[in-house]
């Protein structure tokens with residue numbers, strides 16, 4: 014039995030670095046971390062099938078790679094999606110995409126694009142987790158409790174007393190969402206809720222508009238609760254507006270995001286106020302960062318005659334899936350079967366423990382970054398990148414390894430064709 | 436592989452050559468001595484009449500990291516209009532002009548004969564990201580300057596009188612943990628003050644919370660850098676960037692260094708006086724005079740060129756001030772990790788605007804009034820004054836007075852009266868350009884085997900045709916070698932090469948680590964183990980290139 018202390022968790026994007034892992038001959042298991050995701054995803058058996066499968070039949074890795082290269086090389090409209098990999102895996106996927114003219118997108122990019130749409134047309138004013146923890150005296154949570162997607166958000170970044178707030182007091186106001194029971198437990202007396210008085214499922218856009226109206230100094234008589242909240246925002250030293258756009262439902266969630274950025278800017282004109290848009294499980298942010306530095310465009314980018322081309326609607330993987338003849342699906346973090354269907358062939362790169370009901374054309378087992386091999390992942394606040402180390406060796410390649418081999422195979426077949434004069 | 440570059444005119448100021456005709460030999464990735472009559476080169480290039488220089492080095496160019504990537508996202512229109520396919524040599528293509536993507540950045544630099552460019556504002560909290568990006572820029576060497584001076588830990592050390600030794604240890608620890616090459620201070624204490632809602636902070640004004648003045652931040656950091664013996668002096672982005680009248684602050688800042696070496700960056704943005712009806716005029720003459728008589732100072736200009744660009748800076752205080760001028764009208768700001776911040780504001784410099792025209796003239800004035808090219812560096816503060824691809828045009832403005840006067844006649848008619856530019860006759864020589872873009876950068880950064888052509892130096896060589904149109908000459912070199920490999924021929928990429936990442940590691944008393952670890956655990960929610968960047972993370976396992984530091988005492 015070996016104990017690994019202070020292990021970095023690569024899963025949801027909060028970057029917890031304090032996970033304890035026990036290892037024995039049968040595999041690894043986490044000590045209870047207070048996080049259901051870490052408790053589940055760090056539990057891995059030692060014995061796994063390392064062979065690839067072609068239509069369900071075991072084949073050697075070389076053969077699987079060659080077949081993948083053949084399928085991708087011949088594809089008319091290839092798609093690389095899922096894209097849940099460490100930064101090196103994503104960069105390899107981008108090289109491959111440029112080579113074969115594929116479009117790339119991350120499985121969870123919906124939330125990101127609700128925020129990016131606003132960034133790209135309007136800009137934003139945001140902050141990071143350590144600023145939230147140390148500087149904020151007022152936290153305004155808009156919409157559903159982000160802890161649903163970021164389990165230890167409150168415990169790690171809001172429960173510790175803020176270092177730069179005299180007296181260390183901090184209040185947390187939920188606007189248009191209920192704190193989860195764990196959140197209530199964690200933040201004890203600091204929590205208040207607004208906007209749920211008459212309707213348990215209020216319209217978020219309307220609530221945000223009401224608050225902005227109050228900030229503009231109008232309607233105090235009809236809406237005293239909002240007027241009071243607006244006054245508190247104006248009186249705060251450093252207010253942070255937190256939202257997880259992935260959890261917004263209703264039409265045009267990006268308009269809510271834009272209203273929030275405008276709200277932040279109004280308050281920030283006289284005192285300090287910043288937003289904290291959270292999205293980022295399975296290295297979503299890292300995938301977007303790498304795509305942006307490599308191509309100049311965010312995810313949902315394809316290649317047109319070798320040059321990158323971005324279209325946030327058309328290249329959403331869900332719409333691309335409809336005409337993709339070959340899909341390379343990458344899911345290195347979670348041994349969970351992704352939910353999608355396509356008429357084209359699927360090449361799946363996923364952990365071998367993944368229970369598959371619909372066997373793809375090719376299944377190539379890969380390791381999980383931070384478990385089977387080292388890899389870089391970005392935190393959900395997009396500034397901090399972390400290097401998750403390797404814990405165990407199960408003989409599983411990384412996504413970057415596998416794609417690297419596909420690229421070599423593609424090169425070789427191109428050379429062979431050239432030699433044959435075709 | 437032995438390569439002979441035969442009969443070119445060598446401009447190699449480090450080794451005292453100013454256009455002498457000589458052969459140059461490259462063996463593998465190094466310049467080598469003439470192997471003698473029996474040697475048979477694998478390749479020979481007849482360079483009769485050509486100008487031969489070491490690869491150029493850009494000491495200040497925002498090419499990688501969080502703020503650059505945010506700027507790319509914000510500048511979507513620009514990227515849509517400038518998309519590039521990859522090349523058969525392995526360059527992946529990309530997009531963008533002011534904020535080019537990684538491969539595009541490397542390609543544009545090497546096509547102009549630059550073989551190194553340094554990211555001058557790497558935040559500790561974002562260093563791993565910056566390194567990943569730098570590792571993805573092909574062809575050129577890179578390295579990052581670590582931003583300190585608004586980080587809560589340093590301000591706390593100063594406020595609690597922890598002493599210079601503790602500060603030196605912290606600086607050395609941070610440089611090591613973040614794999615940095617130099618220390619940069621941006622609006623000393625000002626980014627931190629902004630987080631406490633201070634919208635301005637003067638050199639001698641105590642900041643909120645810590646009560647520490649920018650002057651004391653500046654002096655402790657300049658001293659730390661000096662005592663640790665870093666090759667590059669403290670890289671200073673001063674207070675009050677862009678504010679009319681700020682030349683007074685800049686002159687005070689020179690005083691504050693009190694004899695310690697200092698590099699003042701993008702001084703064009705810090706050279707404004709308040710004369711005239713518009714209360715905006717050039718302070719270049721006074722500043723140039725002060726720099727000329729202070730041999731411990733070096734500067735780069737941050738030249739403004741007309742057109743669309745984007746400004747990206749850690750100076751959130753200054754960026755918030757200019758945000759209302761954003762063009763297109765969108766901007767972003769970020770407070771970062773009890774460390775620093777970033778602000779990105781798109782900007783279009785117009786020659787028809789009095790202020791922009793004067794900024795352009797002030798930059799040129801500074802270039803021409805500063806008499807020692809070993810202490811002046813060619814920068815546009817890419818992309819803040821202009822994209823780095825404007826360098827050839829800028830070189831022409833410096834080398835060709837008639838061209839300069841013709842351009843001066845095109846700008847806002849009221850601007851020329853408020854600068855001395857029209858009366859300056861100086862033209863830079865080829866030898867001075869070689870100093871400013873090769874010899875001096877390698878000296879000021881401590882890169883002993885870069886920026887010159889002596890045996891043992893890295894075989895980074897650029898060959899130009901000597902054209903009277905200096906822009907055309909510097910835009911499109913005939914040949915560029917990176918680490919001995921021919922990568923550009925007639926301005927076109929012909930092969931792939933990878934550069935290296937340069938770092939320093941001055942050493943420290945590890946007692947400081949306890950205090951740093953507590954700060955990381957209690958404030959940043961991240962243990963040191965996860966913060967530190969290991970050598971194997973640099974350039975996919977290649978690791979960094981280390982440059983020596985020589986500890987010294989302040990006299």
Ligand code: SF4
Nearest residue numbers: 022025029048051165
């Ligand atoms: S909160 Fe997120 S980062 Fe932290 S342990 Fe859970 S899944 Fe991992």
